[in-house]
Amino acid sequence: MAIFNVAVTVRLQTEVNDPQGLTIQSALSALGFSGISNVRAGKLIEFQIEAASEDVAAKTVEQLSDNLLSNPVIENFEYAISTPTSNTR
Amino acid sequence: MAIFNVAVTVRLQTEVNDPQGLTIQSALSALGFSGISNVRAGKLIEFQIEAASEDVAAKTVEQLSDNLLSNPVIENFEYAISTPTSNTR
Amino acid sequence: MELYCGILYREDYELLTDSTNTETSVTDDVLREVSMTRSEYDHIADLLGRAPNGVELGMFGALWSEHCGYQHSRPLLKTLPTEGDRILIGAGEENAGAVDIGDGLAVVFKIESHNHPSAVEPFEGAATGVGGIIRDIFTMGARPIALLDSLRFGDLSNPRNRYLAQAVIGGIGHYGNCVGIPTIGGEFVIDNSYDGNPLVNAMCVGILPHSRITRAVASGKGNPVILVGADTGRDGVHGATFASLENPQESARGVVQVGNPFLEKLLIESCLEALESGAVVGLQDLGAAGLTSSAVEAADRSGSGIRLNIDSVSRRTTGLTPYEIMLSESQERMLVVAELGREAELFEIFDRWGLHCDIIGEVTDDTDIVVISGQKEEARIPIKHLTNAPTYEYPVSRPDYLDQVQSFDPCLITEPNSLKQCALELLGSPNIASKSCIYQTYDQTVGSNTVIPCGSDAAVLRVKDTRRGIALSTDGNSRMVFLNPRIGAAMAVAEAARNVVCTGALPIAATNCLNFGSPTVPSVYFQLVEAVKGIGDACRELNTPITGGNVSLYNESGDQQIQPTPIIGMLGLLDDVEKRCNLGFVDEGDRIAVLGSVHGKLDGSEYLKIAQGLTAGNPHIDLAFERRLQSACLELITEGLLSSAHDVSEGGLTVCIAESAIAGQIGVELNINAIDVRTDELWFGEGPSRIVISYKPEQWNRVNAIADKHEVSATEIGTIGGKALEFAGDFTLCLNELTTVWNKGLGTALSGAVSDD
Amino acid sequence: MKACVLVFPGSNCDRDSYHALSVSAGFKTQYVWHEETNLSGYDLIVIPGGFSYGDHLRSGAIARYAPVMKGVSAEASKGTPIIGICNGFQILLEAGLLPGAMLRNTQVSFRHQWVTLRTETTLTPFTSTIDQSCLLRMPIAHGEGNYFATQNMIKQLQDNDQIVFRYCDSEGNVTASSNPNGSVNGIAGICNKTRNVLGMMPHPERASELILGGTDGTLLWNSLSRGL
Ligand SMILES: Nc1ncnc2c1ncn2[C@@H]1O[C@H](COP(=O)(O)OP(=O)(O)O)[C@@H](O)[C@H]1O
Numbered sequence A, B: 001m002a003i004f005n006v007a008v009t010v011r012l013q014t015e016v017n018d019p020q021g022l023t024i025q026s027a028l029s030a031l032g033f034s035g036i037s038n039v040r041a042g043k044l045i046e047f048q049i050e051a052a053s054e055d056v057a058a059k060t061v062e063q064l065s066d067n068l069l070s071n072p073v074i075e076n077f078e079y080a081i082s083t084p085t086s087n088t089r
Numbered sequence C: 001m002e003l004y005c006g007i008l009y010r011e012d013y014e015l016l017t018d019s020t021n022t023e024t025s026v027t028d029d030v031l032r033e034v035s036m037t038r039s040e041y042d043h044i045a046d047l048l049g050r051a052p053n054g055v056e057l058g059m060f061g062a063l064w065s066e067h068c069g070y071q072h073s074r075p076l077l078k079t080l081p082t083e084g085d086r087i088l089i090g091a092g093e094e095n096a097g098a099v100d101i102g103d104g105l106a107v108v109f110k111i112e113s114h115n116h117p118s119a120v121e122p123f124e125g126a127a128t129g130v131g132g133i134i135r136d137i138f139t140m141g142a143r144p145i146a147l148l149d150s151l152r153f154g155d156l157s158n159p160r161n162r163y164l165a166q167a168v169i170g171g172i173g174h175y176g177n178c179v180g181i182p183t184i185g186g187e188f189v190i191d192n193s194y195d196g197n198p199l200v201n202a203m204c205v206g207i208l209p210h211s212r213i214t215r216a217v218a219s220g221k222g223n224p225v226i227l228v229g230a231d232t233g234r235d236g237v238h239g240a241t242f243a244s245l246e247n248p249q250e251s252a253r254g255v256v257q258v259g260n261p262f263l264e265k266l267l268i269e270s271c272l273e274a275l276e277s278g279a280v281v282g283l284q285d286l287g288a289a290g291l292t293s294s295a296v297e298a299a300d301r302s303g304s305g306i307r308l309n310i311d312s313v314s315r316r317t318t319g320l321t322p323y324e325i326m327l328s329e330s331q332e333r334m335l336v337v338a339e340l341g342r343e344a345e346l347f348e349i350f351d352r353w354g355l356h357c358d359i360i361g362e363v364t365d366d367t368d369i370v371v372i373s374g375q376k377e378e379a380r381i382p383i384k385h386l387t388n389a390p391t392y393e394y395p396v397s398r399p400d401y402l403d404q405v406q407s408f409d410p411c412l413i414t415e416p417n418s419l420k421q422c423a424l425e426l427l428g429s430p431n432i433a434s435k436s437c438i439y440q441t442y443d444q445t446v447g448s449n450t451v452i453p454c455g456s457d458a459a460v461l462r463v464k465d466t467r468r469g470i471a472l473s474t475d476g477n478s479r480m481v482f483l484n485p486r487i488g489a490a491m492a493v494a495e496a497a498r499n500v501v502c503t504g505a506l507p508i509a510a511t512n513c514l515n516f517g518s519p520t521v522p523s524v525y526f527q528l529v530e531a532v533k534g535i536g537d538a539c540r541e542l543n544t545p546i547t548g549g550n551v552s553l554y555n556e557s558g559d560q561q562i563q564p565t566p567i568i569g570m571l572g573l574l575d576d577v578e579k580r581c582n583l584g585f586v587d588e589g590d591r592i593a594v595l596g597s598v599h600g601k602l603d604g605s606e607y608l609k610i611a612q613g614l615t616a617g618n619p620h621i622d623l624a625f626e627r628r629l630q631s632a633c634l635e636l637i638t639e640g641l642l643s644s645a646h647d648v649s650e651g652g653l654t655v656c657i658a659e660s661a662i663a664g665q666i667g668v669e670l671n672i673n674a675i676d677v678r679t680d681e682l683w684f685g686e687g688p689s690r691i692v693i694s695y696k697p698e699q700w701n702r703v704n705a706i707a708d709k710h711e712v713s714a715t716e717i718g719t720i721g722g723k724a725l726e727f728a729g730d731f732t733l734c735l736n737e738l739t740t741v742w743n744k745g746l747g748t749a750l751s752g753a754v755s756d757d
Numbered sequence D: 001m002k003a004c005v006l007v008f009p010g011s012n013c014d015r016d017s018y019h020a021l022s023v024s025a026g027f028k029t030q031y032v033w034h035e036e037t038n039l040s041g042y043d044l045i046v047i048p049g050g051f052s053y054g055d056h057l058r059s060g061a062i063a064r065y066a067p068v069m070k071g072v073s074a075e076a077s078k079g080t081p082i083i084g085i086c087n088g089f090q091i092l093l094e095a096g097l098l099p100g101a102m103l104r105n106t107q108v109s110f111r112h113q114w115v116t117l118r119t120e121t122t123l124t125p126f127t128s129t130i131d132q133s134c135l136l137r138m139p140i141a142h143g144e145g146n147y148f149a150t151q152n153m154i155k156q157l158q159d160n161d162q163i164v165f166r167y168c169d170s171e172g173n174v175t176a177s178s179n180p181n182g183s184v185n186g187i188a189g190i191c192n193k194t195r196n197v198l199g200m201m202p203h204p205e206r207a208s209e210l211i212l213g214g215t216d217g218t219l220l221w222n223s224l225s226r227g228l
């Protein structure tokens, strides 16, 4: 068994309106940051998982991302798995 | 002027209480996903910025990440800048 | 020395726990760390007969802080009236006072500040402020049924202040909405003096049968002490002493507390269920100074001792020192003292609600608090030493500015060219404009009790299974307190009571939060001393005892002291909620009258501030008259004679009439015979003891007779109807225009957009 | 009428629903804990509003995995009337018992206000006795009530007469300014194809007594008892 670091990124699908992104965008332009466009807000869920191998870990991650961490009607997900290099932090 | 793709990742500082992470963690274990620990929830803000150079873009991104996209009292941020390779997605 | 306190502390910790340590070895840095003077340190050493170790010193520091120990205010607070026929639990006895409302029911309520944490992290500071006051209420065994928020910020033209305001509003809504307690009222006031030091006061109200009133005691030798809820982190270590540091922003150390309203909701439900089981001896929330203050206070109430084994405390982070565990302010934690042998029943309940709990100690029959880690005794202190913080009375000196502001002469002011322009400007200004952009983000109806939500003089809730209702309002008027501390504070009480009266409720009890600058500044201490006298004066006259409250001092940034801001939370009772009254005009043809003086005074008015840029004058209140006025209004409402009642406050008669017209979406025609009165005094003058009422024309004789009986003048000033507001030939406002200006004013200011006019 | 109100950790309109159903509507009402699995025997199942599991991740995302949702699914296919209010609607969407998803309100912030609703169909057990010419008034209180569905889904909803309530102005017109949260087509409530599962953002249980400002919510309870 090894411990893997996992980062799951969840984004709204491109054709879905993103109220948060729009709000950030208008806040930015109100504050004078110009030239900024297509602001989209997403989620990042990071955790550690104990599994026999990276493949096994990936399978679990895929499953839980698809079922719980994202909603397929409006969102897409992506994940990255890595072995912890050290045990600090 | 060029257009750069930016992804800003905002995470709660490690010592700060993360109710969202804790709730997800207990939901996962209730759902039978075992061996998952240290769940932390973060934010991802993606956008495009028009700037004269990558350095100029970086400066702006740094500034707005520090002041607007993240809250330095409880969060840290990180960013990545890239030139759009194509205009799909 | 820009170090995080835990780290700084750990070095000195060794030094202090060294048995060869003598009193002189404590450094100034350590003393500053625990906000303690050297003479206090020496006093502690005398009390203990030895030098305190680090953990002990931290515990003393927290409990002797203003926030927990009321060092500077305790002698003053003792002078407040706290007794009355309806008082079931008086001020200071438990976490909140309890008041009898009939039918065997009691209301528990209290207001508390979270100013300094909100200055550092406004969203979480405000959210955890709400969480904290909710815990004070359900600790009493009551179900929380309402929240109110009283807010003060610096000028909104400054983006930092806009950010603070938006984040605070967000935090309050986030917490209250999620736990499912409606936010039904509050205040929002802008003044330059709050620049850099916003005020965030939150009030919570709960209800319960008398028989369920629960005490926060740790009693009964051998009874287990259980810690329920969140794991303990390094959050807010030094929060309690932090509240007495003058510059919170710079001294922000430790970890900012992040609230978890979901967890709080589980705590509310599980604790109320646990109380029902009968296995709970005492229940105490963990607030400022965390485990230290809750264990000490609970044991102190029963005269017991308590022994804590802190190794059993579940942690969120590694490496916590005993000092940090004892002082952590991690949110959403409760201390439950169980009946020995019945722990399992309680564990079953908490477990079902998905809450973690640990037995962390037991009640003892001595009178010490003992803290154990491993084999080591980390602290042993007689509890009475911790709860009897030394009190201080500072030199008092009447502020120099008073003579100058009080000698204000209205003759030097020219009346405005355009009364209409002036009226519109006032109606759109942040302090007067509608607060709906704030309370629209608050759930005001969850709980199915809200009869009158935000937007009236006071909110009204029905009391399920009875005919009764309760009315609630928070009020403060710092400018008046600034101009005359004793009178201004009395006016705040009077206004809170008057607001409640305008709904048809009898004011029965009050809570207060004293937000002041640094007590070591003699002129500030004068404001505090006088304001407390004023609150006492008014509460005695109006028969509304104080059931509890909170003190927040050192509200300043740089040299700038905030305006003295006592906030009063008032509870009123309606025997029959169907007889309630609201502020909106109702029918064409109804008549309008003013109870009390038709015109006000310019002193301290919003008009003087906005149109003339002046903070000046010497306000006045006749408390005996105020009482008669309130009795008259109450009788008029209970007799069913009124269509509407609205208290005249900021912006004077014009704003009062405008608000009633907007609420009813109907115009008015006023006819006032006011010779010898300046037009600005007539239309914008302020002053207490005035209520605008409306009624059917045929009721005038009865209305007048009741007013007469109470020796209160009632003056008819106009008739309701049409779509315009005709101000007696002086100026006219169009209802549509007025509504837009009033509705948009605050939203525009808060968003930072420049208004069109 | 026998009704039950589900209780999840973080539900906060459970008591309000219970009160409205038992006191205002006269239903024999019970709470059902989220760990139960058998929901048979009720004439109405209410999934109440609130912040189940703190609304973390997405509102309703975690609750939909609670054991009780197995019972809800079973009853949904049996034809038992099921109403999800606010958070309950969100849970039904996440569970796939209703189509679509919820986004944050367009203003991003939480929004509480009284809204006006137009009843789009009376062919449901919840609306069968409602006079469509009468507009309903009830409060909303949510941060994520911005209903989203793809064009295809909307077309299907329309073709199958599954849109039950729309936000409208006082004249009954569905306009941009009468839409409080950005919902597509002003949708406030929808039902499933078999018409026994209703999800709606507005709170009928908070508009079931005159003293609370209105009784339009009782029209739903009346339809339900009439239908049985
Ligand atoms: N921060 C707030 N939160 C909730 N309600 C608020 C807030 N500020 C103002 N209100 C509401 O707006 C209305 C007007 O407030 P205010 O002008 O302070 O009333 P008054 O002068 O009668 O005390 C009241 O109903 C009050 O409860």
Ligand SMILES: [Mg+2]
Pocket: C456, C457, C499, C647, C648, C649
């Ligand atoms: Mg008022």
